[in-house]
Amino acid sequence: MRWIIFVVIYVLLDVYTYQVFKTVSRYSWIYYIYLFLSLAVLANLLYQFNSGEGDGWAGARSYAVGFFLVFFVPKLIFLIFMFGEDVVRLFVGGGRKLANSGTDFNLPSRRKFISQIALGLAAIPFVSMLYGMYKGRYDFRVLKYTLYFDDLPEAFDGYRISQISDIHSGSFDNHEKIKYGVDLLREQDSDVVFFTGDLVNNEAAEMQNWKELFSTVKARDGVYSILGNHDYGDYKNWESAAAKKANMDTLKDIHAEMGWDLMLNEHRFLEKNGERIALVGVENWGAGGFKKNGDLDKASEGLTAKDFKILLSHDPSHWDEKVRTDDKHFQLTLSGHTHGMQFGIEIPGWFRWSPVQYRYEHWAGIYEEMGRVLNVNRGFGFLAYPGRVGIWPEISVIELKKGPKPA
Structure with missing residues (x-):
């Protein structure tokens, strides 16, 4: 009907x-x-x-x-x-x-x-x-940001982060174009690389033809990753619960094979000259019916408000509803998920619009509230509509600086 x-x-x-x-x-x-x-x-x-x-x-x-x-x-x-x-x-x-x-x-x-x-x-x-x-879906852009924090450890002043999100490898059909995007990411020569979820659309098998290429992504302090809502296989009818679990196990193995450190509600430390910052990675947590496997308390157990923290959380609604008001004070959160709906208008410094803004309060770029900062990456890949208009595939490059933001 x-x-x-x-x-x-x-x-x-x-x-x-x-x-x-x-x-x-x-x-x-x-x-x-x-x-x-x-x-x-x-x-x-x-x-x-x-x-x-x-x-x-x-x-x-x-x-x-x-x-x-x-x-x-x-x-x-x-x-x-x-x-x-x-x-x-x-x-x-x-x-x-x-x-x-x-x-x-x-x-x-x-x-x-x-x-x-x-x-x-x-x-x-x-x-x-x-x-x-025809072209927009592979029109990769590098967007650079400089973020200032009073409590950033001195040793990390000038520290560079590259972030990609929402690869959705099951949608790819042009190895040359994807290689260009990966090479562009590698050229940024950042200290660390973060991937913030949705490696595939439905199945781990989608990544088999691409894992060798993405395994070339390296950084001095490593590549760290988390899961997004599509990574759990929830949008496919599996023949059994065992098959679905096997798919998830395979996906986790692929992260390891690529040399990516997959964080599942846990944290790591990056150390430099006797100082450190905490990397916190949660599983997917999304409002509006999306999976809520993310456990912020578990992932940050043992950390305090005094620790400088970078949180990887796929869905920006997690920041809206939990992270920005958390007593542990997560200074920087990196998300993705929205894709900017792959359609919109952006005139830097003047105007931004996408239909996705009527669903997500924070949907693309840098946001700052209550001394916390969020970056919503527009995504590396695409899903459903096999294209992008005005909201281009993104590689975020963030430089951390110690001190107040210049007037």
Whole structure:
């Protein structure tokens, strides 16, 4: 039933799309080509998600979602303009009828320039989302931050951290592009590298073809990692609980094979010139129905508020609801999870917007509250929509400095 409703809504939106093409151009074949492509995209989506084939949100299913969004989002723009114009036409026609009671009720003709505006605006997401699938998803960016802390141990003044998150290896299909991203990470030559969860989409096997490449990621003080919500295999129907557990064991082994120190509600110390900072890694803890395996108290057992701490926690909602008010004072938290929804607008220092902000208060970049700092990495990979528009795949590089932040 839900698919029937979905198809009806999609087709009804094409009615308004037809109005745009009909008003702008006298050549009806242009619309019929569009309609054919639109229905083909819909048919492919229905096939991919009802055939019993496919692998979660990756591969052919991912592309089915991508092309569906390419056609669906512009339809919403057509709907807004055409429906809005219909409301105005209805009032104008009704006003004329009231003013001239002896005449028939007639709706005014559509205005060509309204349809032209709608078509022009709809072309922006149409082209952008195609670009996001072709190039944007591998358009890796290095974002650099300098963070100041009064209580940072002197020996760690100038200490450099690289962070990546949300690899989602099951979505990858271009070894050359991923190698470029990994090489870019290695070029940062940071003192330590952190990975903040979601190595795979569903299964550990997704990482088999990529672990050799990611094992080349090294740092002087090591590579440390945690689990994200997708790493537990909860989004796949397993034949048995034993199979699911075996998958998790394999995933943990892969972290070890790559030389990554996987932290499961525990902590480590980095020591330098007789001083130290604590690395705290929790399992996934997320609000809104996500797995809550993260145990902050267990992971930080024995630490005090005086210890300088870097917390790795996949979901930024953990920081919102627990970390920023914790008495142990976690100075820096590194998260991911949101991907910035892989779609948005960012003009550094001026404007930021993404639909994900209506779900997550902290969704990308640096946030500071109550003397605590959070960085939400926009993600290295992608999921579902096989692209990125405006929110590019990210490598965070953070330099720690001792002292107050310059005015």
